[in-house]
Amino acid sequence: MHxxxxxxxxxxxxxxxxxxxxGSPVSHSKSPGMQNGCFEALxxxxxxxxxxxxxxxxxxxxxxxxxxxxxxxxxxxxxxxxVCPFLDRLSPAAEMAGAVNTIVNDNGxxxxxxxxxxxxxxxxxxxxxxxxxxxxxxxxxxxxxxxVAIQAAMQGVADxxxxxxxxxxFDAGHDLVEMLQGRLGCKARLYDLADVAQLRASMARxxxxxxxxxxxxxxxxxxxxxxxxxxxxxxxxxxxLIYVPEHTALLKMAQAAGCKTVSGLGxxxxxxxxxxxxxxxxxxPVDLARSLLRA
Numbered sequence: 001m002h003x004x005x006x007x008x009x010x011x012x013x014x015x016x017x018x019x020x021x022x023g024s025p026v027s028h029s030k031s032p033g034m035q036n037g038c039f040e041a042l043x044x045x046x047x048x049x050x051x052x053x054x055x056x057x058x059x060x061x062x063x064x065x066x067x068x069x070x071x072x073x074x075x076x077x078x079x080x081x082x083v084c085p086f087l088d089r090l091s092p093a094a095e096m097a098g099a100v101n102t103i104v105n106d107n108g109x110x111x112x113x114x115x116x117x118x119x120x121x122x123x124x125x126x127x128x129x130x131x132x133x134x135x136x137x138x139x140x141x142x143x144x145x146x147x148v149a150i151q152a153a154m155q156g157v158a159d160x161x162x163x164x165x166x167x168x169x170f171d172a173g174h175d176l177v178e179m180l181q182g183r184l185g186c187k188a189r190l191y192d193l194a195d196v197a198q199l200r201a202s203m204a205r206x207x208x209x210x211x212x213x214x215x216x217x218x219x220x221x222x223x224x225x226x227x228x229x230x231x232x233x234x235x236x237x238x239x240x241l242i243y244v245p246e247h248t249a250l251l252k253m254a255q256a257a258g259c260k261t262v263s264g265l266g267x268x269x270x271x272x273x274x275x276x277x278x279x280x281x282x283x284x285p286v287d288l289a290r291s292l293l294r295a
Contacts, residue, residue, distance in 0.1 A: 012047060018068065019279055021050040022061050022083075023076030031074060034272055034292040038284050046071065046280070058082035065105055072279045073103040074272075075112075080143050087112040096150050096179055099143050102275040115274040116144045116267065117151025120241070122274070123266025124208075126286075129237055132156035134207040139163045139193060139225045141173040144241050144267075145212030149176060153186035160186055161202040163193040193225075200231050209254075211240045216248035224250040232257035243268045269293055 021031055027050070035048040053061045055078045062083050065073060075083055080099040084090065087103065089111040094100045100112030124131055136157050138145050141164045149160055160180060164170050173190040180188035191198045193213075203209055203226075215225040232238065238254035243264035251261040269290055276284040 013045065015045055017046050017071040019046055019048045019071050020065070020073040021048065021076065022053045022073050023079050024052045024054050026050040026052050026076065029076070030268075030293055031272060033295065034269075034289050035276065037292045038276060038289055039280075041285055041288055042280075042282060044280055044282065053079060055079065055082055059086050062086040062103075062110065065103065065110060066108060069108075070105055072105055072275075074275060075101050075103060077143075084112060086110075093117060093147070093150055093154065096183065097143070097147050099147070101147075101271065102278060104278050113275075113278060114147045114150075115271040115278075117147035117149075117154075118274050119269070119271025120144075120148045120210075120239075120267040121151050121155055122270035123262055124237075124239070126266060126270065127260070127262050129208075129260075129262070131208065133158050135159040135161075135205060136208045136210065137161045137163070137199075137202045137206040138210040138212055139199075140210075140212030140241075141169050141176060141190075142212060145210070146176055148210060148212060148241070148267075149180060149188075150184070153180050153184040153188075157186060157208075160188045161206070162188065162190045163195075163199055163202070164190070165193050196227055199226075203231050203236065204233060206236065208237045208239065211238075211242065211248075211250050214242070216240065216250055217242045217244060221245070222249050224248070224253055226250055226253065229253050229257045232259050234258040236260075237262065240264050241267055265293065 032048050039046045058079050087110045091113045094112045094114040097114045102113040102115050104111050134157050177188040177190050180186045211225050213225050236259045238259045239262040240248050241264045242248050246263045246265050254261050273284045
């Protein structure tokens with residue numbers, strides 16, 4: 001029987017190395033298309049596949065990486081923290097964050113990295129923004145926001161004000177503040193997100209504002225974590241970690257107020273760029289990756 005030719009030039013062989021995406025759900029992820037397209041463009045013999053792994057299978061998933069000699073993995077929710085105890089090493093940023101989103105397998109030694117933060121700072125660099133010495137306000141202290149705060153402090157941001165609802169994460173925010181100040185020498189403080197007067201005052205003195213909350217996506221589509229346009233000033237850079245939709249209500253409001261904006265698609269792109277480098281030792285073709293991510 002004649003089989004149709006593969007639509008791509010890359011052929012899986014006995015030497016092809018696997019890279020996995022672990023988490024649940026993962027069927028919506030754009031990472032397989034982006035990573036596989038870039039592997040093919042550079043002639044690299046890797047294949048990137050997504051595996052739906054529930055929280056209770058975290059240890060088994062890490063053991064599978066060893067047994068199958070998988071080159072590495074991306075890790076998404078709900079496994080970012082859960083896999084850490086089963087890895088051999090953590091990068092400094094991952095150790096401080098207590099979470100990983102990338103694993104590299106070097107001859108059976110598994111090292112966990114967190115590339116969300118560097119993905120964010122690279123997205124600002126791509127937009128021509130230098131963060132050294134800047135003052136930053138971050139709404140939200142979840143995993144991605146924590147990674148952003150740590151990486152920003154590591155790269156010289158001088159002052160970070162964090163806001164969060166008084167939920168289960170709030171107390172952990174005090175630990176993050178202590179870490180930013182004690183280990184990284186960055187001025188830091190934490191406030192209740194409901195304190196809108198404090199939020200407005202913090203934004204007024206900031207160079208960069210980051211939305212790391214889910215406000216603006218899914219059930220809150222069309223809403224903004226910032227109450228109104230009066231909170232913005234023309235010199236403020238406004239960024240969102242949400243990338244679906246790419247142009248959130250927050251960013252539209254900020255643009256109308258004369259602010260420079262950076263969408264969450266940049267962080268999604270550049271966290272993948274950094275992971276690609278860790279796995280392959282090569283630079284990802286960024287323009288191609290950007291187009292694949294948007295496709």
